[in-house]
Amino acid sequence: xxxxxxxxxxxxxxxxxxxxxxxxxxxxxxxxxxxxxxxxxxxxxxxxxxxxxxxxxxxxxxxxxxxxxxxxxxxxxxxxxxxxxxxxxxxxxxxxxxxxxxxxxxxxxxxxxxxxxxxxxxxxxxxxxxxxxxxxxxxxxxxxxxxxxxxxxxxxxxxxxxxxxxxxxxxxxxxxxxxxxxxxxxxxxxxxxxxxxx
Numbered sequence: 478x479x480x481x482x483x484x485x486x487x488x489x490x491x492x493x494x495x496x497x498x499x500x501x502x503x504x505x506x507x508x509x510x511x512x513x514x515x516x517x518x519x520x521x522x523x524x525x526x527x528x529x530x531x532x533x534x535x536x537x538x539x540x541x542x543x544x545x546x547x548x549x550x551x552x553x554x555x556x557x558x559x560x561x562x563x564x565x566x567x568x569x570x571x572x573x574x575x576x577x578x579x580x581x582x583x584x585x586x587x588x589x590x591x592x593x594x595x596x597x598x599x600x601x602x603x604x605x606x607x608x609x610x611x612x613x614x615x616x617x618x619x620x621x622x623x624x625x626x627x628x629x630x631x632x633x634x635x636x637x638x639x640x641x642x643x644x645x646x647x648x649x650x651x652x653x654x655x656x657x658x659x660x661x662x663x664x665x666x667x668x669x670x671x672x673x674x675x
Contacts, residue, residue: 493621494547495611497628501539502603508532509596516589525583529592533575536599538635540568542628550624551610554617560610567602571595 492500512528514520544565552561574595581588614621 492625494624494628495614495621497625498547499607505532505535505599508535512592522583529578533578534639534641536571536575538632540572541635542631544568546627546631547624550619551614554619555613560605564602567598571598
């Protein structure tokens with residue numbers, strides 16, 4: 478008996494875990510480039526704020542699905558886990574900057590610098606994942622198809638919780654920003670606690 482086919486855009490192209498995470502990487506790298514162009518062209522502060530918010534939201538969701546689903550699966554499958562430990566530390570550093578940015582506005586001192594540094598952290602992190610961690614995961618023959626489905630489901634849950642894609646009136650945008658900041662702080666606290674328990 479076949480299950481009904483869900484033709485919603487998010488589910489029509491089932492991806493394995495590595496493809497999904499790589500697509501997330503490409504998305505956020507493009508957003509950082511767009512932000513850099515805004516800075517170079519003395520872009521509008523409202524545009525900067527919206528783009529920085531989108532970057533931070535993407536990163537919070539991405540980090541959470543990696544930490545909850547992907548990293549534990551990889552940790553069980555490979556012998557060398559230093560790379561995973563480093564990835565979690567990198568996530569904690571990014572979450573700290575995200576939390577700082579969530580309390581700031583584009584006109585604030587160091588705002589653009591913090592977005593730039595966040596982009597540099599993220600690019601370094603992406604390079605290590607794609608060049609080192611993902612090949613190890615493939616070699617370990619992880620079931621990346623089922624992991625991909627799990628990652629996608631959790632990603633969609635988090636997007637719904639944060640309100641991504643909802644009509645953003647001023648109040649819902651403020652609520653989404655607060656939810657994002659709280660999620661970043663909680664995620665950073667979980668990362669710290671997990672490292673302390675090792």
